[in-house]
Amino acid sequence: MSKRRSSKGTSASKKKGKLSKAERLRLQKEEEDQRLREEEEARLRAEQEEAEQHEKERLEKEERERLEAKELEHREEQLAELGLLLEDKYTVAEKWKSELRARSKWERYMKCDGSPDPIASHEINTFISLWKEDQNKDIQAILDKSNIVLNLIQELEFLLLDTPSHDLSENEIIQYKETILELQTVLYNKYNEGTEHLLKQASALANIDTGNMETIIKDENVTLYIWANLNKNPRFKGYDFTENIGFELPKPLAISNIAIRILHTCYDHLSQQSSTFSLRVKKEEEETKFIISKLEESSGEELKPLEEAHNSGMVNIPTPDGEAQERRKSGMKSSSAIREVNIIHEGQEQPWNESENKTEIQPEDISVLLQSLEQEEDFDIDVVDLRQFTPLGGVYYFDVLKLPPQRKQLKEWSILQLLEGGLQTYSYPPETVQTATPRQEKEGESLTFPPVGISFQLHDNVIFFEDPQVARWDPEGKNWRTDYITNKKYNTKDKKLSFRMNSFYTFTLIQNSHINMPYQSWELRPKDVNTVEFIITSAFIEAQLEIKDNQCRLNLPSDEGNNTLSNIVKKWMTPIALKTALKKAGLNLFPAEDSDNYVLINKKNNQAEKAAYEQMALLSPTYSFSWSKWNAESGYEHIVLKVKGQFKEENKDVWLLYMLSDRRAHRLKITESSIIFSDNLPENCEFHSTLYHAIKAYSTDTAMENIMNSNYQFVDCVYQLLTSTKVLTYS
Structure with missing residues (x-):
């Protein structure tokens, strides 16, 4: 009986909850109307937001154009002011170094210690001849004499390294290198003579x-x-x-x-003496020169110079693909994917697209030429x-x-x-x-x-x-x-x-050589009057370089060991001497011209990078500079770095971001912890023609006074280390 009553109750409940067809249609219509209202509201809201965004962008664009126009008005004035400052520091420093080299040369000429002047050919030739004829084969006497020879070699090597190229003629360079090689040869022969005498x-x-x-x-x-x-x-x-x-x-x-x-x-x-020691011409240029030389041989006519032809579009060589670039980064050989080269003979004035006025090399011809080039190269994987x-x-x-x-x-x-x-x-x-x-x-x-x-x-x-x-x-x-x-x-x-x-x-x-590159981070910060600390952090070490006046030194953290590099740690040297000593010790922080073949770098505009180093060194007595993650996001034309120092704002310990190019500089609204990159300016900030003026606009009078009173030798020393380490592109 209870089961029967329960069944009846359930049936009645269903009948009571059942909706009629009209009610269902009414509910569906209400739901549809609600959906349409919501879509309309969303559309209107989106249109309003889009309009607001467009208005915001329009205002920002107008404001940016206003600021750019204002910067243009003051460009000549700011560039002139910076030019005078750079001349006051760097031009005076170059003049001082030139006078120092001249004085050193004169002092070497007047030196009377029995050793010859290595740049005077008659003196060094006489010295070498007399030592060759010397019959004293005692090994200790040879070692004593070898120290004089090594000093002469070092003196010539430093002369070649320190003297600007415009101050040395090609004949002088050849003479010094030949003298170095002859001294090295005689020295080794003397070691053999001493060994034989001892045996x-x-x-x-x-x-x-x-x-x-x-x-x-x-x-x-x-x-x-x-x-x-x-x-x-x-x-x-x-x-x-x-x-x-x-x-x-x-x-x-x-x-x-x-x-x-x-x-x-x-x-x-x-x-x-190794064929791999000197800087080599880039592969693409070698291949193009080889192709042009072959064409000249076959045609008997002189073609336009490579650089002129390439710049004018007469030589068309596509950039190697990504895979080829990656092979180059890993130290492997790579060849350009050259599909077509059009070379125009001298004296032709017709449009370049006329077939009768150009010499075409087909892809199959390129392959033959490049294969011939590869065969001429004696490539061996066992050669270092x-x-x-x-x-x-x-x-x-x-x-x-x-x-x-x-x-x-x-x-x-x-x-x-x-x-x-x-x-x-x-x-x-x-x-x-x-x-x-x-x-x-x-x-x-x-x-x-x-x-x-x-x-x-x-x-x-x-x-x-x-x-x-x-x-x-x-x-x-x-x-x-x-x-x-x-x-x-x-x-x-x-x-x-x-x-x-x-x-x-x-x-x-x-x-x-590039085991410490790219660097993980870097920081340049003032320490005392005409003294800064330059810290470069790599995957293996934190190198602390201290710069004071016109000298610098390496300071290693205490946990690096008591005897590690004890011959150079905390020893004051010139920038060139420190660079040589660190590379010889295995701590290479100085990229070569072709290091980008072996290291993935953050390539930047050369002019912008050089200007950044000049002005960072100029501002270094008062301001700290550091690596920013946004430098990798700002593109080829722009450089982003962090700046901290004596600003007019209350909080002077906060890092601020600045962006500069070869045309202008300004402060960024974003911070290092921002999620996405933006080049927008903060409120009440303006564009400036230089990084120096962008920072000066918010600096205290004391900060600018310290910068003006800084020693030119110190500023130049900082600049030399910045350009040698290239931290803006190798971090």
Whole structure:
């Protein structure tokens, strides 16, 4: 009964809730009317917002045009004012440096310390000739004389580096470079003479315990390790010198009449001879010049110069695609995707689109020419590109030598056999034996002549951010190479490196020159009168450069170690000397002209970048400058940086954003924490023709007085470091 009653109740409820057809239509109409009203309201609201936005943009555009017009009215005045300031600082600084070079040249001319003037050809030639004829072969005397020679080489290298190109003629540059090379050659020959003279006394200098000669001779620039095999012990495997360096000798050499020499020089006189050392012309230009030369050969007519033809549109070479650019960034070879080159002969005045007035090279012709160009290039993946890598820690000359005949005592007579030819190398492996390739060594194939081993501890005056790589010198190809070097092991804690080679080679350690690029951030901030701190932070290190007056120095954080780079840390130097010292120590913060081939950079307009560095240095006595993330979003023509200092606003510790181009500068409304980039100005701000005037508009009188009274040598020193590090494009 209860179930029946429940069923009836449910049925009645459904009948009561059921809507008629008319009611349903009425409700649907009400819902439709509501939807239409909401859509109409939304449309009107959108139209109103769009109108308001258009009105806002119109007003902003009008205001921007008004401000730009106002800036144009004051442009000449502001540029003239800045020009006088720059002349007061930089022109005076250049004049001071020119006078300093002239005074140094005169002081060098009047110097009477027995050393020749390296730029006076008659003096340096006489010096070299006399040293060649000098019969004193005592190794210590040679090392003492070598310090004079090294100073002469360093003096010439600094002269080439420090003197502006317009102050040196081409003949002078050639003369100085030839003198450097000749001094280096004579120096190495003297080391060989001293080594030979020392080895002739090996039996007299033999160690009583081992029966062999082991000796170390060193000075501040050179360390000479010599081991002479007098005992001929077949069980001999190797020897460790007391200076944390040792070698492993293959068994065939243990019973041979040989000597091992390890000559470690703190300097590198080999890399400059490499074909990869100097700046190379860009690939695209090389290919175009090659094509033009081929056309001239075939046509017998002289074509327009490359630059003129390219600028006028007569040579049309498309930019390489993204993939080609990426290959270049990774250090690989790349070739341009050239589809068509139209070259116009001299004297033709007809429109360029007339086929009879142009020489066309079809795609298949380009391919043939480029293939020919590739074949002319001797590309080898084992050759070290010295534009991408830097040799560090000096050079190790690792040689196996023939042991000269030793003195024999016969009653009252001392007999020594003299051989012609000087110091002789011992061939290992013998030239008639074909050694295994690196692939065969890696796969464990047996060798008739086993490899030689060497181990040594890295010096603290060089910093490696990754495990060091090893390269050997190829005397025939004049390049550093990475083949035939195996079993490399590096102990990071002890900084000890060991490896094997299939023969005795001169070797060095190399590191990626751009390992600290691009920088993660940077900051330039005033510290005291004519003193600023320039901090560059990379993925591996925070380099603190202090600039005071006309000198600068490196200050490393305390956690970098007590002995790391102790030879240069906190040592005051000129900007050029500091740059040279840091690169030699492995801390390269100075991009080369072609570093953008190996580093993805934030490319900026050259004029805008140069102007930014000039004015940042000018303002550095009072204002701090720093990296901004928006610099990567502002495009090629604009630079964005953070500024903090003595502004008229109450809160002087807040970073403000400024944007500048080669035409104008202004403060930005956005902050570093904003979500999207905008170049809008804050309220009551104006455009200015220079960054200097954009900051001056809100500066205190005290701040501007400090800037005006700053030392010109200090401003120029800051500018040199900014242009050398190129922090605006390499961050």
